[in-house]
């Protein structure tokens with residue numbers, strides 16, 4: 001049954017990494033290491049960004065915990081390495097592929113959750129500079145972004161209903177004339 005524990009450790013590490021990523025983004029990337037993060041905010045097109053250095057930085061604890069875990073047969077440490085690895089991949093897929101479309105692997109998704117995190121990250125990018133930012137997390141975002149997307153969906157539904165009603169009235173009107 002040990003594998004259940006290892007999976008739980010990897011899952012807990014994954015969740016904890018969202019907190020680590022939020023914290024690093026808010027206090028380090030928009031702090032002392034802004035010079036590495038800046039080109040991700042300037043709105044220009046860079047096939048490679050200095051910001052990509054953060055993938056290498058996060059790869060270090062991942063590599064160390066996996067290596068030492070295997071060397072000393074401490075498999076809980078390997079699970080931590082796996083959790084960091086999975087979070088890194090997830091961050092790359094969600095942030096770089098789905099949100100920023102740096103690789104056109106998926107077409108734009110209409111999934112509600114994807115819309116929410118895309119909107120939240122868009123609000124993060126509204127701020128071009130180091131200070132006064134918002135929405136530093138990626139997968140867990142404040143409720144106000146959920147509310148905004150819900151409202152948008154409600155509005156577009158209402159707009160569709162109005163168009164439908166207008167068409168129905170026009171047809172009815174045409175029928176009464178004939």
Ligand SMILES: [Zn+2]
Nearest residue numbers: 025030037124
């Ligand atoms: Zn940022």
Ligand SMILES: [Zn+2]
Nearest residue numbers: 040095100121
């Ligand atoms: Zn971004």
